[in-house]
Amino acid sequence: MRKLDILDSTLREGEQYIKTYFTQEQRLMIARLLDALGVAFIEVPSPIASPETHEAVEAICALNLRSKIVAHVRCVEADVQAALETPVYGLNLFYGTSSELRSFSHGRRIDQIKQDAVPLIHAIRAAGRYVRFSAEDAFRSDLVDLLTVFDAVVEAGVDRIGLPDTVGIATPRQVERLLHLISSRYPHVGIEFHGHNDTGCAIANTIGAFEGGADCLDVTVLGIGERNGIASLSGIIAQLYIHYPDLLAGYDLTRLAEIDEYVSQTLGVPIPFNMPITAPNAFTHRAGVHTKAVLQNPRAYEVLDPDDFGLTRHVDVGSRYTGRHAVG
Amino acid sequence: MRKLDILDSTLREGEQYIKTYFTQEQRLMIARLLDALGVAFIEVPSPIASPETHEAVEAICALNLRSKIVAHVRCVEADVQAALETPVYGLNLFYGTSSELRSFSHGRRIDQIKQDAVPLIHAIRAAGRYVRFSAEDAFRSDLVDLLTVFDAVVEAGVDRIGLPDTVGIATPRQVERLLHLISSRYPHVGIEFHGHNDTGCAIANTIGAFEGGADCLDVTVLGIGERNGIASLSGIIAQLYIHYPDLLAGYDLTRLAEIDEYVSQTLGVPIPFNMPITAPNAFTHRAGVHTKAVLQNPRAYEVLDPDDFGLTRHVDVGSRYTGRHAVG
Numbered sequence: 001m002r003k004l005d006i007l008d009s010t011l012r013e014g015e016q017y018i019k020t021y022f023t024q025e026q027r028l029m030i031a032r033l034l035d036a037l038g039v040a041f042i043e044v045p046s047p048i049a050s051p052e053t054h055e056a057v058e059a060i061c062a063l064n065l066r067s068k069i070v071a072h073v074r075c076v077e078a079d080v081q082a083a084l085e086t087p088v089y090g091l092n093l094f095y096g097t098s099s100e101l102r103s104f105s106h107g108r109r110i111d112q113i114k115q116d117a118v119p120l121i122h123a124i125r126a127a128g129r130y131v132r133f134s135a136e137d138a139f140r141s142d143l144v145d146l147l148t149v150f151d152a153v154v155e156a157g158v159d160r161i162g163l164p165d166t167v168g169i170a171t172p173r174q175v176e177r178l179l180h181l182i183s184s185r186y187p188h189v190g191i192e193f194h195g196h197n198d199t200g201c202a203i204a205n206t207i208g209a210f211e212g213g214a215d216c217l218d219v220t221v222l223g224i225g226e227r228n229g230i231a232s233l234s235g236i237i238a239q240l241y242i243h244y245p246d247l248l249a250g251y252d253l254t255r256l257a258e259i260d261e262y263v264s265q266t267l268g269v270p271i272p273f274n275m276p277i278t279a280p281n282a283f284t285h286r287a288g289v290h291t292k293a294v295l296q297n298p299r300a301y302e303v304l305d306p307d308d309f310g311l312t313r314h315v316d317v318g319s320r321y322t323g324r325h326a327v328g
Numbered sequence: 329m330r331k332l333d334i335l336d337s338t339l340r341e342g343e344q345y346i347k348t349y350f351t352q353e354q355r356l357m358i359a360r361l362l363d364a365l366g367v368a369f370i371e372v373p374s375p376i377a378s379p380e381t382h383e384a385v386e387a388i389c390a391l392n393l394r395s396k397i398v399a400h401v402r403c404v405e406a407d408v409q410a411a412l413e414t415p416v417y418g419l420n421l422f423y424g425t426s427s428e429l430r431s432f433s434h435g436r437r438i439d440q441i442k443q444d445a446v447p448l449i450h451a452i453r454a455a456g457r458y459v460r461f462s463a464e465d466a467f468r469s470d471l472v473d474l475l476t477v478f479d480a481v482v483e484a485g486v487d488r489i490g491l492p493d494t495v496g497i498a499t500p501r502q503v504e505r506l507l508h509l510i511s512s513r514y515p516h517v518g519i520e521f522h523g524h525n526d527t528g529c530a531i532a533n534t535i536g537a538f539e540g541g542a543d544c545l546d547v548t549v550l551g552i553g554e555r556n557g558i559a560s561l562s563g564i565i566a567q568l569y570i571h572y573p574d575l576l577a578g579y580d581l582t583r584l585a586e587i588d589e590y591v592s593q594t595l596g597v598p599i600p601f602n603m604p605i606t607a608p609n610a611f612t613h614r615a616g617v618h619t620k621a622v623l624q625n626p627r628a629y630e631v632l633d634p635d636d637f638g639l640t641r642h643v644d645v646g647s648r649y650t651g652r653h654a655v656g
């Protein structure tokens with residue numbers, strides 16, 4: 001069986017959602033809930049961002065969770081040093097490799113990106129920490145640029161490389177193909193994917209990445225993040241439940257609703273009605289044709305069993321949609 | 329260029345969302361807005377469902393929209409007759425073909441499904457109306473059963489056949505493959521897809537259907553429907569905008585936000601933060617790394633141009649995420 005890690009970035013990507021203002025206590029609660037669910041990695045922001053962030057990272061590490069804590073850090077020496085001064089398990093480096101980000105974000109050329117990243121990777125390895133390097137905006141990056149940078153960071157000793165679809169432009173097929181190419185070229189490092197939802201395919205793209213060879217998938221609780229977010233934890237769990245159930249062996253799925261509910265409450269934002277599994281209506285049946293069949297056997301219109309998530313089905317009998325003439 | 333119709337089913341599938349209680353006036357407004365946007369088909373419920381439904385269907389037809397009005401009708405003679413007594417453009421028949429729906433919904437065998445459907449298709453054709461036949465739960469149906477039923481209804485003269493992923497179990501790759509098989513076997517009829525979102529891939533599956541050969545894609549405003557809904561209009565528009573912009577030539581994209589907003593208000597449910605294009609935060613940039621670049625050139629972190637939708641970008645400068653030390 002292939003191995004698959006889920007990385008939850010609610011405390012980093014999720015904090016980039018415009019409505020997120022977590023308190024320290026809420027951050028600790030979210031980390032504990034994610035750990036209880038069973039995610040392999042919890043991503044936190046760069047400790048250098050602010051004293052509050054630094055304190056949050058220290059406090060989360062002090063929880064001594066089974067989930068590994070990784071800090072999301074720019075390829076800048078001061079940022080790496082600040083992260084290494086905390087007890088994080090590892091550093092998730094990122095650097096924009098597309099021409100758009102090279103022109104309008106950091107202004108560095110491909111050879112400069114290598115020059116910046118390689119010594120930092122050596123330093124992190126020398127400090128005995130896990131290190132991942134992501135090519136930000138990988139799906140708008142030229143393939144030669146992408147491979148040039150990955151060749152250098154793999155040679156420098158990274159544990160994993162990441163391919164974020166930073167602007168949400170990729171299709172499941174493109175993701176699967178590029179990830180297949182990358183995982184074939186670098187068989188001895190881990191491969192991570194991070195998919196934004198601008199065109200509505202974050203979940204499908206993230207599963208496409210697994211099918212192309214990724215061994216680490218980024219999610220956030222409810223999918224919160226920059227703009228309209230990334231793949232949701234619930235969405236990826238729903239996919240694995242249907243298509244790769246063995247990979248969920250280590251998870252306590254009954255914790256999923258609790259964590260979605262908790263984050264929804266701290267944000268003051270209801271769980272969207274389109275959320276797999278945890279939407280209040282995800283197991284609600286309304287049309288007469290549906291309710292009639294579901295009362296006979298829920299499998300008629302359900303492929304996920306709400307029991308497995310500690311949830312219950314709701315069959316809307318008696319509404320105008322299920323009356324004598326109900327034909328919906 | 330290939331032709332592609334969008335079918336909006338907000339007034340049928342959307343009415344199966346547990347929070348939907350449209351008034352007649354709201355139904356008419358939704359139909360007008362969809363027509364102004366430019367969708368080819370508007371699906372309405374079966375006129376036999378209730379006197380209120382019958383009245384709604386008549387009133388929507390009386391608007392004389394460019395969008396074609398199609399009634400969603402069971403393969404039952406009384407239902408077909410009732411629909412034919414209204415001036416709808418066509419009838420969208422459906423019949424469960426999976427063993428799950430044959431056992432727990434209608435209890436009919438494959439040969440009986442053919443016997444029920446074929447004379448009704450003849451009657452609808454004789455009445456000069458458009459007719460589509462959908463194999464409900466197509467993605468859990470045995471291929472022989474599916475083709476047996478489709479062979480019969482195509483022979484009987486349907487204009488289009490439909491393949492709904494009724495329980496939201498399919499993957500983009502499966503959808504593309506099955507649609508490819510079906511569109512190759514029946515080159516002279518239209519092919520429709522309808523994808524539920526239980527595992528979070530409704531939008532990707534729906535675009536996968538187009539890539540497999542579908543020429544009609546079902547959506548609802550915001551993606552509302554049974555359980556956690558189907559592909560959203562905004563999601564499919566976002567996909568076409570990026571990958572097949574020529575297909576949007578006939579649309580007035582500046583109407584999209586208005587219709588999402590209108591339906592959100594009538595439901596009393598906010599537009600989910602994960603909605604492509606129309607989420608209030610879809611063009612909001614928060615992290616320092618992002619805002620800095622977007623102020624230089626929005627293309628750095630945006631692949632959809634909010635201007636094209638009559639929307640505006642929001643760059644969150646001055647928050648703690650974009651201060652002096654902002655590194656997110």
Ligand SMILES: O=C(O)CCC(=O)C(=O)O
Pocket residue numbers: 013072092093094134135136137162163164165166167194196
């Ligand atoms: O570091 C990464 O892999 C992801 C960074 C990020 O949030 C993005 O590119 O969207």
Ligand SMILES: O=C(O)CCC(=O)C(=O)O
Pocket residue numbers: 341400420421422462463464465490491492493494495522524
């Ligand atoms: O008639 C159709 O194609 C779709 C019916 C439906 O809503 C479904 O199967 O999910």
Ligand SMILES: [Cu+2]
Pocket residue numbers: 013164166194196225226230
């Ligand atoms: Cu991101």
Ligand SMILES: [Cu+2]
Pocket residue numbers: 341492494522524553554558
């Ligand atoms: Cu449906």
